[in-house]
Amino acid sequence: MTFQTILFTVADGIATLTLNRPQVMNALNAQMRTEITAALTDLPETVRCVVMTGAGRGFCSGQDLTDAPADADFERVLRDEYEPMLRAVIGCRVPVIAALNGVAAGAGANLALSADLVIAAESASILQAFTRIGLIPDAGGTWLVPRLAGHARAMGMMLLAEPVSARQAADWGLIWEALPDDLFTEGVARRARQLAAGPTSAYLAIRRALAESGQNGIEAQLALEAELQGVAGRSADFREGVAAFLEKRPARFSGR
Known part of the structure; x- marks a missing residue:
């Protein structure tokens, strides 16, 4: 380009x-x-x-x-x-x-x-x-x-x-x-x-959560957090983050 x-x-x-x-x-x-x-x-x-x-x-x-x-x-x-x-x-x-x-x-x-x-x-x-x-x-x-x-x-x-x-x-x-x-x-x-080097998908979920927080009440925001955390909990980055913590080493996130 x-x-x-x-x-x-x-x-x-x-x-x-x-x-x-x-x-x-x-x-x-x-x-x-x-x-x-x-x-x-x-x-x-x-x-x-x-x-x-x-x-x-x-x-x-x-x-x-x-x-x-x-x-x-x-x-x-x-x-x-x-x-x-x-x-x-x-x-x-x-x-x-x-x-x-x-x-x-x-x-x-x-x-x-x-x-x-x-x-x-x-x-x-x-x-x-x-x-x-x-x-x-x-x-x-x-x-x-x-x-x-x-x-x-x-x-x-x-x-x-x-x-x-x-x-x-x-x-x-x-x-x-x-x-x-x-x-x-x-x-x-x-x-x-x-x-x-970080967990890109988690970063983008944070961006969405903060963007929607201004118009959400607490119940809607709690529901959104649960939804986004459910996705994050199934990610490769979460699995790597936990493994790195348990193995006492820096995490090697893939952004997925």
């Missing part, structure tokens, strides 16, 4: 998807959205974890405004281009880490927050920039941010359009962790190796 706006490499079960328009801080245009969707939808079978990051100084500055004229049909763009991309991230068959090497703004921020795990360099920041140009947050932001950081913080981020530092984002629970810049690359790699 050949791409023009992203870099895509696979090594040791880890796919690295790099947004690669550094001259515009990796702003999202139609081609990039299509390529991100294609890369995540058609992963090689060997991939057990995806790391999504940005080339150059930033993760993603959001929508490329030169690719969206003032008379653009934003509803169509969101439905036909953004929604498939976000579904490809949220529904990816393996865990996705968003590695924020720099600013994540607008739709770029919400693309990052749609990942399973967000790790940021301390010099990075997150910015809901939409009101600066008279728009509302999109790309899932109005659903993701209040659930991650709470209503008051979501409202402040979106009304004021001020950057939130990586450290503050971690303190708020908006992202998983903020790492010193000199430890960022290895920290992301360590987490990716951990996930790539």
Whole structure:
């Protein structure tokens, strides 16, 4: 698969998807959205974890405004281009880490927050920039941010359009962790190796359980847990995990 706006490499079960328009801080245009969707939808079978990051100084500055004229049909763009991309991230068959090497703004921020795990360099920041140009947050932001950081913080981020530092984002629970810049690359790699070596089917069941917990009552959630645990209990990974525990050795999960 050949791409023009992203870099895509696979090594040791880890796919690295790099947004690669550094001259515009990796702003999202139609081609990039299509390529991100294609890369995540058609992963090689060997991939057990995806790391999504940005080339150059930033993760993603959001929508490329030169690719969206003032008379653009934003509803169509969101439905036909953004929604498939976000579904490809949220529904990816393996865990996705968003590695924020720099600013994540607008739709770029919400693309990052749609990942399973967000790790940021301390010099990075997150910015809901939409009101600066008279728009509302999109790309899932109005659903993701209040659930991650709470209503008051979501409202402040979106009304004021001020950057939130990586450290503050971690303190708020908006992202998983903020790492010193000199430890960022290895920290992301360590987490990716951990996930790539782990029980992938259990990870995806956790993702489903957490996604449905917001709309379920306790009885429905208990039933879902029982269903998912029943499947996990019949998996090869569970059998391997128990064997490894009893034999006092690291588990060698297959993701099945």
